[in-house]
Amino acid sequence: MNEEHEEHSEQSAAPQGEPEAQPSQDVPDTPAQAESPAEPEAESEAESEAQPESEPEPRKTGESEPRQQDPPEKTDPSAPATAATPSEQVHHNSVNQYFYGELNASGAQFGIGTAGSDNARRRAVGRLDAGEADAILAPYVKPACFERAALALEQDGVVVLVGPPGTGKRSGAVALVDALADGSEYVVLSPGRSLDDLASGRVAFEKGVGYVLLDRMSDDTSQTADFDWRRVRDTVREHDARLVVTTVHPVDGGVVESVRHVSWELPDLTAVLRVRLVREGCARDTVEGAVSRMPDGCRIAEVAAAAERIARGAAPDEVWRDYGSGAAQPVRDWFAEDRTPQEWAEVTTLAFVNGAGYRDFETCQERLENWVQPAFAAPVTEEEQAAAARRAVNRRQSLSHNDLVAVEQRKNGALTRTALVFPHPQYRQWALEELWTRLSTPYWNGVRDWLTELVGAQPGLGLQLSVAQGLALLTRPAFDEVADNYLHPWAGGAAGPAGQSTATLVLQCMCLDESLAATALGVARGWARSYDPVLRSTAAAAFSGALGVRFPTDAVTILLKMIVRRGGLPVDAAFALAGLVAVLAECGQDTGAVFRPLAYRLRAQRETLTGQYKENLLGATLTVLRARDARTGRLVCASLLERDVRRTATIGELWAGVLDNLPRRGRALAALNATLRELPAVSERPEQVAERFGEAVGEALPPDDGPPLAAALRQVAARADEQTTAVVEIFLTAVLSTKG
The missing domain is CATH 1.10.10 (Arc Repressor Mutant, subunit A)
Incomplete structure (x- = not known):
């Protein structure tokens, strides 16, 4: 349950009102959007995307909404159900899978002093597990400003660490909550959290828990900053918790007196190096030799990377050539x-x-x-x-x-x-x-037009990835240049579908760097809030990859809003959720980050007979349940039922939700049959998995739905082989056994 903290906070604060019931409509079998979809309703800054359980506003009489439409099924009822996708979404999925395939190499390096592709394969929010906390705290060296920040945290319950990237704010924040919080639990909050989120109960602060909000996106104004921070401080104090916020942005134009903002400083880097090398068991001569040769201008992450290489036996002289201010000298x-x-x-x-x-x-x-x-x-003379x-x-x-x-x-x-x-x-x-x-600018105008032409010609994925890596690196010295001339235009369709997928790849590459991941999240959130449906579609695709893995709560929140809100993009968002489930499973991350919010919303709609909100939600659920791994072709849910027993109950609840919906029951049965057919291929114990799965579905189904479901599924699976037939019967027996 540790990883569920963020979404649990949202659900506990969510309003429970039901949307207005609407007449049931037949749903076509093509995944086309309704013509002329309404634009998204304007959102106030107070209503951030970090509110996953807010209900859509009631529809005014006479207004029409775009309809959620499920992907088509194969005509053969015994054939495996495959989630058909629009061509653009297929391309995005291929890009995401390529990113995790080709780029996921142990030697992958993005820039300087980063942990490589592993950064993009784990979530950046939620409770820190004991191993990750120990890895931060064990070699930690306090900077001179640490005691000042600790005093502020002790007195106010909240402190803000301000400083440029590479100064150790992340490890400092964890060390501060470790020193001051009553318990030993640490929760990392999304950088997208607004001050209103922190103050109004959308984050369920718990007594004794230390909270860290890394790389917060600044939304302060000089008129309200102190008032907003005061509300945050009072809320944290009320719950007897501790909160450390890090940012590179000082408050603009005003002084915050209610919460102290401490300028963060580098610790003694020679001490950092010594501690790390001694912990690795290096000899004293090796330690002192490495310390004496350390160049000026290193960042903490560079020192940590160098220490790891030296501990593995690399010569210090060779290692230090790659770090510090002198490492770039040959280029300069x-x-x-x-x-x-x-x-x-x-x-x-x-x-x-x-x-x-x-x-x-x-x-x-x-x-x-x-x-x-x-x-x-231009050359003038003949010689030139x-x-x-x-x-x-x-x-x-x-x-x-x-x-x-x-x-x-x-x-x-x-x-x-x-x-x-x-x-x-x-x-x-x-x-x-x-x-x-x-x-100068004329040269960079030419570079912009060249790259736009290059990407617009739909190059191979390898070239797309290389361009994306270059642009992600360029965001460090020139973020505005990249955002204004590449990311926003390409995401809006200026370079065609390949430009959209390359824009998403840039964000995926930015997720490889701890200091750029929050910036990537901010860019994608901006696209998702746009009135341009093309930008919103690109945002959906971005959240189905590494960005969604790093910030799953933000991704699912935004995609669910696209699904249920008037003017959203329910089909694009549903495919993005399905893609995110596949990538989370590929990375070994918590797929429940998608399944749990879906199940929560389905429960909230249980008593609603019909309505576009419910139709869109059911369509998205069925799309997610039919998600396939783009490389293996296996149904993700079938593999998860074998690999992750914890997900069985939630997956069973989702299946019960779509099976209980008469307009979708035929398609749901075909997809369920496909899932059961795959169990022998993904499990050495398909009978046990099928029984456990059946019990989960049976527990969630209404009491009278078991026998009709059994008859219908037997008919769909009539032409199955002997092993599949046995698995189906075990599943149905388990379903019916829960009904007394």
Whole structure:
């Protein structure tokens, strides 16, 4: 139950009013949206997306709403049910699966000092388990400002740590609540939480528990900031809890007196390094040698990464070349010299088209040179013109002389492929920073048009991922440039469906970096609130991948709002929920983050006979239950029934909800039959799984629904093989046994 804290907070604070009942309507079998869907109703800032259980506003008389429509079923009732998806959603799902397949390598590195792709494969919110808390606290070294923050937390119950990324605010926040909270439980809240959420009961603070809100998105105004923080402080005090908030944004234009904002400082990094190396059992000479060689300008994450490498036996001199202020010097030296337009284009191309072969790289470089040509003075003399022509002809030779370009031989089965890369992965970040600092707007206009053309031509997923990685790295020195010229236009359809999926990939890549994940969440939330249905559709796709894994409560909250609200995108959001379930299962994360809120809402609608709210919710539930893993093709629910016994009751409740709905019963029975058919393939004990599953469904079904369900399912499964027939009978026997 630890991981359920965020959504439990929402459900306990949610209003329970039912929407107005509406006449039942037949639901077509095509997943097309209703024409001219209404725009979303304007939301006040107080009504944040962190409110998953708020009910939709009643519909005015005469207003029509877009209808939730389920994907079509196969005509053969005995055939497995496959969730059909729109072409755009298929592409998004492929992108998400590629991200978790290709990018999920142990050596994957995004920028500097990050934990690689593992960051995107675990949730960033919820209760910290004992292992993660110990990993933070055991090697922790207090900075000089720690006692000042601890005093503020002890006196006020709330403190805000303000400082740039890389100063250790996250570990400092956990250490503070560990020192001051009465218990040993720590809960990480979503950075999307507003001050009103914290003050008004949408977060169910518990006595003795320490709460941490990392990288809070600033919504303060100078007029109300102190009042809002005072409300938060009073609420936390009332529940005898502790709350530490971290942010890079000081309060704009005003002073907050009710809650102290402490400027956070780096701890003594030599002490950090010593503690980590000693804990790893390194010899004293190794420890002191590593400390003496540590360069200036390191961040805490870099020191931790270096300590891990040194503890594994790497030479300190070799390790420290990759960290600190001096590590970027070779890149800075290259940029300090006079460079030709072609050399600028070589490095720019490499920053966004990393790992391509010679032919693809040179083609992309040539297109870039055409786009950025207006940013450079044209060659005037015959000698200049001849030199430019020679360079254009000898691109490969020029690349071989570029110190920032390396050739890597990559094994692909029995074949070897040539790939152009930076000599060190870290060079990519520093090259982008230098490019942004040194080149002017006309050049970056050309880069924007080049990348838009490149992505709009629907390149392969590998090239899409490379472009996305480059743009995610560029957000560090130039977030506004990326957001205004790439993310927002592409998410809105300016570069076609491939542009939309590339925009979502940029957010997925940002999730690999602890310091950028909250920013990615803020971007996607903005798209979800837009009046542009294309932007909202892209937001739904974004929340079905790494962003949803990192922030599952936010993702499910926003997707459910799209499903149940007038003007939402119920089909897109339903497919996104299904995709999120598949990715959560792939990552070994809590799929209950999707199942539990769905079951909660279905329970709230149990007594409602009909209505668009209920129809949309049932359609989304059936779509989620039919979700398949894009790589294995297996039904996710069938695999979960075997792998995660804890989910059986909730999955059974969802199945009972759709089976109890007469308009959907035929499609639900076909999907249920497909799930039972797959049990022998995913389980060594299909009979036990089927019995447990049947008991869960039976417990949730109304008393009179068991016999009709049994007769109908036997008819659907009539042509099944002997083993499947046995599994179906075991399931039905378990269903009927719960009805006395």
